[in-house]
Amino acid sequence: MNIQSIETFRMAVPLKKPFKTALRTVTVAEAIYVKITCDNQITGWGEAPPTHVITGESLLSIEYAIQSILKPAILGKTLLNREKLFQTIQQCLAGNTSAKAAVDMAIYDCLGQKCRLPLYQLLGGYRSKLETDYTVSINEPNEMATDAGKYMADGFNILKIKVGKDTIEKDIQRIQAIRDEVGPSPVIRLDANQGWTVNEAVYAIRRMEDLNLGIELIEQPVSAHDIEGLKKVSQQTLIPIMADESVFSIFDARRVIETRSADMINIKLMKSGGIHQALKINKLAESFGIPCMVGSMIETKLGITAAAHFAASQKNITHFDFDAPLMLSSDPVKGGVIFDKNFITLSEDYGLGVQSVKID
Structure with missing residues (x-):
């Protein structure tokens, strides 16, 4: 072969x-x-x-x-x-x-x-169905609240809110507006994409804790290279902190884990270099009791299908961020994973289950 x-x-x-x-x-x-x-x-x-x-x-x-x-x-x-x-x-x-x-x-x-x-069975076969979040991108608080309400009406129970732009007060207004719109039930997680300084992150997260905004976790609050800063934020706040851009390789993951700089790790195939290396990162994290999320960049259903097969195959992967294909105006891929609102089912076809691809 x-x-x-x-x-x-x-x-x-x-x-x-x-x-x-x-x-x-x-x-x-x-x-x-x-x-x-x-x-x-x-x-x-x-x-x-x-x-x-x-x-x-x-x-x-x-x-x-x-x-x-x-x-x-x-x-x-x-x-x-x-x-x-x-x-x-x-x-x-x-x-x-x-x-x-x-x-x-x-x-x-x-x-x-x-x-x-099917690839998920070849890799481990732990589950065949996942629940994805839906991401609310950064805009004015009222627009973000409206978007969050729409996604909830569309059937999504987990919202990932982008923050880290403008001021801390503006970010808090965004979260408050969204929580007022959707109520207490939906899971809300934040992603700052390195947008805060260490002091800003500690201040912002403590404010959110005091306001009881019900935040599940916060992704990459500080610069990717500032592992000491990431550790400081993790140690001085209660909401779990997830490392994303700080972890590309198994060596990055080892540094974050050994220094206890984050509570979780977001694995993306586009950072790790593919499934083979992503499996190593997850196994390392699992050996230390660190759960993982699998997310993506802005990808079509092809890349998401591969990431979903990897994520579904592993017990230690507990969070899933696979909404990118739902943001697109069309789908060039026939086959692959099957979306039903917030749930993703993996096809029983062999490999990725991709039947055809429309190439312009």
Whole structure:
């Protein structure tokens, strides 16, 4: 079962509404799709979105990394020696985690088909259904409250609120307006995307605790590289803190865990370099009793399908952030995971279960 060809395609799908965070505003979901064909005619698919402000990658850099470096390194290699294959992917170039992830998930798609199993079963098979949150992007408090109410009416019980822009007082107004709109029942989690300083984060979180806003957790309150600051925030507040941009690799995860700088870790395939490395991060976290979330960038259903199969396969992954395809104006992927409002069901088709992809 050798790799016969590796093709890349550009994809662009407009969002229904601009998606705003403390780091950027997105109006179009762009991606590089990867298609791997093996000599037994099994084909696997992968996706890599350019997320300059997090991974440092662009469409051009992803294309170059795959076609000029990864492809020559693995073309003709057998998928049956997968440990060696994934080692080659990691070692043939530094960084470029999204490019690696796209190739990684396409390989796993092929392996699942070869074994005649859905990928989540090949990886562990812990569950076949997930509940995703829905993200409220940063806007004025009234608009965010209206959006939150709409998502609740659409059937979502968990809301992920973007903060970290403007002032702390404005962020608190946003959360108060949303809580007033949706009531006490929905789960609310926050994502500051590195938008606060250490002192601002401690102040903001303590204010939210005093106001009893019912916050489940807070993602990446401070700069990704400020592990000491992340630790200070975790130690001086009660709401659980989740590391996101601070953790790309298993080495990052080890540093965060050993220093007790966060209570949870958000694993994203586009940061880790794919499923193979993501499994290692989760197992390390699990050995220390640290639960994980699996999230995504602004991706189409292709990338989300791979992330959902990984997340569903592991007991230690307890939180799921897979709403990105619901933000898009169209779906270029036939097959893959099945969305029913807030619930995601994994197909019993082999591999990722992708039947076809519409390439412009």
